Amino acid sequence: TGHKWGYGEEDGPSAWHKSYPIAQGTRQSPINIVPEEAVYDSRLPAISINYDNCTSLNISNNGHSVVVEFEDMDDRSVIQGGPLENAYRLKQFHFHWGGKDCDGSEHTVSGKTYVSELHLVHWNAVRYRTFGEAAAAPDGLAVLGIFMEKGDGHGDLHTITDALYMVKFKGSVANFKGFNPKCLLPSNLKFWTYPGSLTTPPLHESVTWIVLAEPIRVSDKQMAKFRMLLFSAEEEEQRKRMENNFRPPQPLKGRTVRASFK
Numbered sequence: 334t335g336h337k338w339g340y341g342e343e344d345g346p347s348a349w350h351k352s353y354p355i356a357q358g359t360r361q362s363p364i365n366i367v368p369e370e371a372v373y374d375s376r377l378p379a380i381s382i383n384y385d386n387c388t389s390l391n392i393s394n395n396g397h398s399v400v401v402e403f404e405d406m407d408d409r410s411v412i413q414g415g416p417l418e419n420a421y422r423l424k425q426f427h428f429h430w431g432g433k434d435c436d437g438s439e440h441t442v443s444g445k446t447y448v449s450e451l452h453l454v455h456w457n458a459v460r461y462r463t464f465g466e467a468a469a470a471p472d473g474l475a476v477l478g479i480f481m482e483k484g485d486g487h488g489d490l491h492t493i494t495d496a497l498y499m500v501k502f503k504g505s506v507a508n509f510k511g512f513n514p515k516c517l518l519p520s521n522l523k524f525w526t527y528p529g530s531l532t533t534p535p536l537h538e539s540v541t542w543i544v545l546a547e548p549i550r551v552s553d554k555q556m557a558k559f560r561m562l563l564f565s566a567e568e569e570e571q572r573k574r575m576e577n578n579f580r581p582p583q584p585l586k587g588r589t590v591r592a593s594f595k
């Protein structure tokens with residue numbers, strides 16, 4: 334089982350390299366995206382997202398984030414197109430956020446941070462038999478990153494924020510069927526894409542990142558509900574609020590960020 338890691342002073346992102354040396358690798362995530370330096374690629378097909386028959390299973394607190402998991406034993410919910418050569422199956426989505434509204438996202442855009450970032454995690458079931466196997470392969474995962482900015486409440490995000498009280502503590506799981514994350518997508522699917530990694534340990538360099546340029550909006554009240562989650566389990570003495578669970582941008586190391594738009 335992996336070494337204990339977190340987002341605190343002692344066990345946070347600057348310490349991860351001690352147990353996970355890949356943290357100083359050549360394709361680490363997140364990154365700061367500089368639109369003017371992204372290369373427009375007119376041959377990039379549009380992203381095709383087909384979640385119509387997705388089956389959400391549960392919502393859980395894993396001590397690092399809140400995660401909604403999906404049934405992934407067939408191709409009922411997949412993403413394809415864009416930079417992807419195969420269809421990638423939806424496995425889960427989760428969030429990263431700040432403590433106040435000054436930061437919270439993992440990717441940044443010309444240094445701008447958003448209050449939160451949603452990650453929809455998909456795996457290449459054409460080439461790999463399990464998520465775990467795919468998560469360790471260079472073309473194994475595709476993560477769709479969606480920025481969340483402060484604004485009026487998001488119509489469908491409340492379904493998630495209204496369920497967070499059920500998974501306050503690390504290790505809690507609750508039924509969460511019938512949720513389709515298609516409702517969380519912004520209207521415009523223009524994106525940046527680059528080869529990167531998981532943004533948490535084990536930090537595998539297995540992710541083709543697809544970051545949407547258009548943010549979705551989240552209200553103060555909805556953000557407050559994310560911040561009432563705890564990093565700690567119910568039986569732990571010290572109750573630590575779950576916030577600032579984001580890794581800061583990592584060196585680009587010569588990678589090219591491509592844009593699907595001018």
Ligand SMILES: CCCCNCc1ccc(S(N)(=O)=O)cc1
Binds near residue numbers: 469
């Ligand atoms: C080998 C087991 C890997 C488990 N790790 C899951 C996981 C998925 C996505 C991300 S993220 N934040 O890059 O989307 C981090 C961690």
Ligand SMILES: [Zn+2]
Binds near residue numbers: 427428
């Ligand atoms: Zn993430």
